[in-house]
Amino acid sequence: MITDDVVIKTEGLTKTFEKGKKREVIALNRVDLEITRGEVFGLLGTNGAGKTTLIRVLVGLLTPTEGKAYVLGKDVTEDIDYIRQRVGLLPQEAGIYDRLTARENLIYYGGLYGIPEEELNSRADNLLEIVGLKEKEDYQVKGFSGGMKRKVLVARALVIEPEILFLDEPTTAIDTLGARVVRNMLKEISSQQKRTVILTTHDLTEVKELCDRVGILNEGKLVAIGKPSELEEKFRAANLEEVFTGLVTGEGVYGDASL
Template sequence: MLNEVVIKTENLTKIFEEGKKREVVALREVDLEIKRGEVFGLIGPNGAGKTTLIRILVGLLTPTKGKAWVLGKNVEEDIAHIRERVTLLPQEAGIYERLTARENLVYYGGLYGIPEKELNRRADELLEIVKLKEKEHYQVKGFSGGMKRKVLVARALIIQPEIVFMDEPTTGVDTIGARVVRNLLKKLSEEENRTIILTTHDLNEVSELCDRVGILNNGELVAIGKPNELEEKYKAANLEEVFTGLITGEGVYES
């Protein structure tokens, strides 16, 4: 289906510690639509609600108010259907420290019932792409932060998901590694029409990779559009200007 909407939120709101003194509105009435094959970037300062949004979309958190659908299914009603078809690269943890790089991939894929022969083929290919083939038999507990991120990226992709959620996939990854990850994501979107939702603090990465971007601030979606459209709309020279302007409230004028 052309232009098929694969993610939709309506009035999506998440409040932590509701009613208490330390109540936090992590997401505030977010309306969003993402289409199949899009690379969608979520940006915003620390604490803006990016991880919360992703966690709701994969069923790790429930909304306080509003609704969310992934692949046509309501996240509160049919999360099993969704979980079989999407993958999450979490912002933190999640890696199996005692397993080797290769075992991390194969074990995870096995949980999805992918046959071993196929898993081994995909593991070879992915480890090659993220340049960890030489280290595939090392336990990941000795890996640097960036190497672990690359293992997690590869692990997320071994199940060939329809939608890939990546929470800061390139944070801590070196320049060349980050490029490898970006190229891999670009290829997945362009050649296989997979949908990718990623968060990042690297605005150049967004300009280069993302078809559209959403800017979150204090749980609110303050802007959404193609990077160049946003630059035009706010008469900014680049996305960084749009971003800092919207977040600090200085120097942006809506045209």
């Protein structure tokens, strides 16, 4: 049963990729996951753990090999258009239109979703305010720092007023200061708007600052899920770093690693 409050549900979700003859990579290995409306959920895992693959399946960019994935109550293999209209995505390698201004980037993107101009303008006003780019809204993005570009991209993902916002490594590949700025903005967004946010990261500080719950992926398997404090307790670890290191190296975890 899927209740209204469960906005994402996966059951035995598996995704494999062919890697040459006979070899295959199991990017997602029987993942069972439930995410509730309004949560800020962090997906943690080292490179290659399956984080991006999971997001790509949930937004319909990849089809599951086995198992099920439901977003907003709809099966991703059946109702992807319904889902796409209602979720925002900041891809890991997001492109931005450098020659457009910050504001034009939002307006252009929102236009693709058929949002009327007047509505779009008022949303853009509000979002540019929230992300702290109001004064820079009419500057071409090409002169922006990495952190500022990332803010434009987050605002762009939000302009369609998605019920769920997926952010794939929103703070990776920008400098420390830029990452802080983006984190603060995400805090602001998640506190002001009752919106489900799913973000992937390698950064445990980020998780502690932002996330209500966290799921740890390792080699395609969801090896732990819960509130950061619950995981520390469950694995009898002093902090999330210890939980994480224990789970991905197979050392130093005294609790039961199975779900």
